[in-house]
Amino acid sequence: MQVFWELQKAFIRDVIPMLPDPKPHYNSVATMVKILEEKGFLDHEIAGNIYCYFPLITKDDYQKHAMKDIVSQYFDNSYPRMLAFFAKEQNLSEEELNEILNIIKSKKQ
Numbered sequence: 001m002q003v004f005w006e007l008q009k010a011f012i013r014d015v016i017p018m019l020p021d022p023k024p025h026y027n028s029v030a031t032m033v034k035i036l037e038e039k040g041f042l043d044h045e046i047a048g049n050i051y052c053y054f055p056l057i058t059k060d061d062y063q064k065h066a067m068k069d070i071v072s073q074y075f076d077n078s079y080p081r082m083l084a085f086f087a088k089e090q091n092l093s094e095e096e097l098n099e100i101l102n103i104i105k106s107k108k109q
Contacts, residue, residue, distance in 0.1 A: 001041060001062055004055045009045075011052055 003018045004010060012029050019029070033053055036042045041062065044051040057065075075082040087097060 001036065001055065001059070004042060004053060005059050009052050009054045011047075011050060 003015045006018070007014060012026060012033060015033070016023055016026065016029055033042060037044065037053070041055065041057050042053045043056050044053045046052075071077055071079055071082050075085065083100070086092070092100075
């Protein structure tokens with residue numbers, strides 16, 4: 001999705017060079033693109049006899065969707081559990097925890 005947000009429209013051949021090494025095979029990228037299209041994240045238009053794909057969802061909306069899935073699947077729908085997990089596993093400093101609290105407080109106002 002990162003590549004599609006950056007390029008806005010792309011053929012699969014345009015996506016592959018932008019992926020990290022080792023570059024995946026064309027068929028692997030095509031399969032992933034098809035899955036993203038089936039999930040409603042991408043759509044396509046036909047240019048000649050090939051598909052040009054474009055995002056249907058913004059990066060912010062995609063992040064919200066992904067986070068809901070993660071919280072649901074791994075943290076029993078509990079955002080406090082998720083935050084506690086990351087605070088513990090990443091050994092967040094008191095300064096980093098305060099920064100998180102300040103961000104949360106500013107969003108509530």
